[in-house]
Amino acid sequence: xxxxxxxxxxxxxxxxxxxxxxxxxxxxxxxxxxxxxxxxxxxxxxxxxxxxxxxxxxxxxxxxxxxxxxxxxxxxxxxxxxxxxxxxxxxxxxxxxxxxxxxxxxxxxxxxxxxxxxxxxxxxxxxxxxxxxxxxxxxxxxxxxxxxxxxxxxxxxxxxxxxxxxxxxxxxxxxxxxxxxxxxxxxxxxxxxxxxxxxxxxxxxxxxxxxxxxxxxxxxxxxxxxxx
Amino acid sequence: xxxxxxxxxxxxxxxxxxxxxxxxxxxxxxxxxxxxxxxxxxxxxxxxxxxxxxxxxxxxxxxxxxxxxxxxxxxxxxxxxxxxxxxxxxxxxxxxxxxxxxxxxxxxxxxxxxxxxxxxxxxxxxxxxxxxxxxxxxxxxxxxxxxxxxxxxxxxxxxxxxxxxxxxxxxxxxxxxxxxxxxxxxxxxxxxxxxxxxxxxxxxxxxxxxxxxxxxxxxxxxxxxxxxxxxxxxxxxxxxxxxxxxxxxxxxxxxxxxxxxxxxxxxxxxxxxxxxxxxxxxxxxxxxxxxxxxxxxxxxxxxxxxxxxxxxxxxxxxxxxx
Numbered sequence: 001x002x003x004x005x006x007x008x009x010x011x012x013x014x015x016x017x018x019x020x021x022x023x024x025x026x027x028x029x030x031x032x033x034x035x036x037x038x039x040x041x042x043x044x045x046x047x048x049x050x051x052x053x054x055x056x057x058x059x060x061x062x063x064x065x066x067x068x069x070x071x072x073x074x075x076x077x078x079x080x081x082x083x084x085x086x087x088x089x090x091x092x093x094x095x096x097x098x099x100x101x102x103x104x105x106x107x108x109x110x111x112x113x114x115x116x117x118x119x120x121x122x123x124x125x126x127x128x129x130x131x132x133x134x135x136x137x138x139x140x141x142x143x144x145x146x147x148x149x150x151x152x153x154x155x156x157x158x159x160x161x162x163x164x165x166x167x168x169x170x171x172x173x174x175x176x177x178x179x180x181x182x183x184x185x186x187x188x189x190x191x192x193x194x195x196x197x198x199x200x201x202x203x204x205x206x207x208x209x210x211x212x213x214x215x216x217x218x219x220x221x222x223x224x225x226x227x228x
Numbered sequence: 229x230x231x232x233x234x235x236x237x238x239x240x241x242x243x244x245x246x247x248x249x250x251x252x253x254x255x256x257x258x259x260x261x262x263x264x265x266x267x268x269x270x271x272x273x274x275x276x277x278x279x280x281x282x283x284x285x286x287x288x289x290x291x292x293x294x295x296x297x298x299x300x301x302x303x304x305x306x307x308x309x310x311x312x313x314x315x316x317x318x319x320x321x322x323x324x325x326x327x328x329x330x331x332x333x334x335x336x337x338x339x340x341x342x343x344x345x346x347x348x349x350x351x352x353x354x355x356x357x358x359x360x361x362x363x364x365x366x367x368x369x370x371x372x373x374x375x376x377x378x379x380x381x382x383x384x385x386x387x388x389x390x391x392x393x394x395x396x397x398x399x400x401x402x403x404x405x406x407x408x409x410x411x412x413x414x415x416x417x418x419x420x421x422x423x424x425x426x427x428x429x430x431x432x433x434x435x436x437x438x439x440x441x442x443x444x445x446x447x448x449x450x451x452x453x454x455x456x457x458x459x460x461x462x463x464x465x466x467x468x469x470x471x472x473x474x475x476x477x478x479x480x481x482x483x484x485x486x487x488x489x490x491x492x493x494x495x496x497x498x499x500x501x502x503x504x505x506x507x508x509x510x511x512x513x514x515x516x517x518x519x520x521x522x523x524x525x526x527x528x529x530x531x532x533x534x535x536x537x538x539x540x541x542x543x544x545x546x547x548x549x550x
Contacts, residue, residue, distance in 0.1 A: 016391065021426045054376075060277050060332050065247045069237045115392040118421060125422070141424045142388055149386030153379045157357035164374035169381065178374060 011035040013139040014127050016113050018103075019047015022143035023094065024068065026103050029139075037135060038107040039127075045098045045107065047145055049091045054171040057087035066090070074100060116140055246431045249278050256284030256293030268300045275333075281326050288326055298325040308337040315340075317349040385409050388425065395420035413437065418479035 012034035015025045022038055023045060029036045042050045059066045063085040068074060077100070078093060085093075098104055112130040119126055125140040150169040152158070166176055239248035254267060264284075271279040286293040302319040309315035318337065320328075339345055353365040362372040382390070389402040396419045404410075404419065411417045414427055414434075 017387075025426060056334075060329070061247055062276070065240060069240070072233065075233065113391055115394070116423075117394045118396060118423075120396060123421070139422045139424065140393075141426060142391065142393070143426050144387035144391070146384045146427065147381040149382040149390055151379050151382055153358075153377050155355055155358050157359055160360050161358050161362070161375060162360050163362070163372055166374060166376045168376065168378040176374070 008126075008134040008136050009037075010124075010136050011037045012137060013037075013141060014039070014113075014116075014125065014135060014137040015141045015143055016040070017047055017143035017145060017148075018042070018045040018098075018107050018109070019049070019143065019145055020068075020094070021145070022047065023097060023103055024070065025141055025143050026106055027070070027101055030106075034139075036106050037137070038103075039111045039113050039129060040107060040109055041112040041130075043109050044095065045103070046091045046094050048147065049087055049094060051148075051150075052169055052171065053087050053091075053173065054166075054168040055175075057168075057171075058084050059090060060084065063090070067093075068097060071101075241431055241435060244432050245278065247278050249282060252282055252285050254284055255286045255290075256296045257286060257290060259284065264296060265300075268297065272300075272304060277330065277332055280330055280332070291324065294324045294326070301325060305337055309340050311340070313349075314347050317347055317351070384427075393420065393423070395423065412475060412478050416475060418475040421475075 013025075013029050013036045015022050015029070015036060015038045018026075018038050018040035022040070026036050026038050040047070044050060062083055063080040064083075066085070067078075067080075074097065078096060080093075081089060098107075108129075111133075113127055114130050115128045117126045118124075119136075122136070124136045124138060127135045127137060127140065129135075147169075150167055164176070166172070236248060240246055243249065244251065252267070254263065256264065259267070267283050271283050280297075281288065283297050284293045287297050288294070298320065302321075305319050306312075306315045309318060318340065340347055348365060348368070348370075350365070353367055356364045356366060358364070358375070359369075362370040363375070364370070385405060389400075389405060393401040395401070395404075395417075399419055401417070401420065404417070409417075411425070415424060417423065417425075
């Protein structure tokens, strides 16, 4: 654990994850008058819906039920364009919620919590992030989700492969283009993903500045690997 | 959702999985072939998750009923996918239907009829290795421009144990859960003070448990809302200091490890208990507990009626013990 020269930051509660549950925790704990800090390894809110952005990704229950119910006003201001919303629309929704309730100021993005240790004397959790930052808190909440640690393929030779590698759970934000390939057209079998197009980004009321890129036309040169 | 937003949300909170649907009473094992077929076709046509897992009341607890649904799904797959070998490979056979997330498709099975799509059944021809060029199976070599891994997740506890969480006496969550996770209400775990895991959906059985904690004044939780009024919505607003005591008591109980029952034994037990619960022509099991866990609205209504000295009608009669 690294030590900072100045006194470590303090807050009442640290929440890990800025997806559905993490955003709600922040909202709720603020209401209780607690000081809250949220960390997320992603570049923005969204959690599951930030990472799993492969073409055609959708919710598999009606989106009406896949919606926050804590704020009736919020429900009035948002309407889903499809019964089973696509990933870009769900991500837009979470950005909309974050903006509407001004949640972002208490969220630190691109920050991974590397360790959390309970200090029995101080009765505080000592949280350390990947950047070496230390923060102490009374309550430690891991809103990290059930399906967030991608499993790397446990297959012999996986590192050897020189072609493009993608993970559905870490799909590149700029999309992937399989049609521009073709150097191996003589291969016995080629399996391209069928690119069912996603609906356009929306809605007008969203204040998000960075609409999710769903274009399939850009080639990825350096696909990210999951950290798991 | 319609006009009645509040009513809809209320129904959702008391529903089994957060979506207000009416659970069916129809048992797969006793329904006529015509009824089975009609219910399945309607659910298939509708294409909704909660429809296809609600064809029969007993499909999740009685293997015979589950087989009926599973076989009708396999029939559908065989009717869509033209190549018989591919169709068979796509027909789920190694698990009960619904124990894995069902595939709700928009043209998924039809995709396998496209000329440039081929399914390689790794159950029959396992991957030997990945090469520089592509993938090598037991009897074939493939060259690919790209490989897409849909290899899943370290589910449920993966992110929790990956973060190096260390509680009292230097014990890490990973060490504590080496033989499986143990929690209090799925929310906390002994030895990790003020550490919370907001994983539990606040619906149905969990909501009922929260209500009971409040109603019976159990140690650990006192739900208070603004102005000190009791709240009954299952949202924990404040926790008393004695939650530490509860956790210590839980730890002292020395709960058995998670694998006390093998998967097969657990399934048999589940099937046996569920059969007796669902078959209303049979008497209620002689349970030692003071009540059985089931449909909370029925339960609460029954409790209220009994308290008021009224008769509990029909279906709710078995809640007399409460």
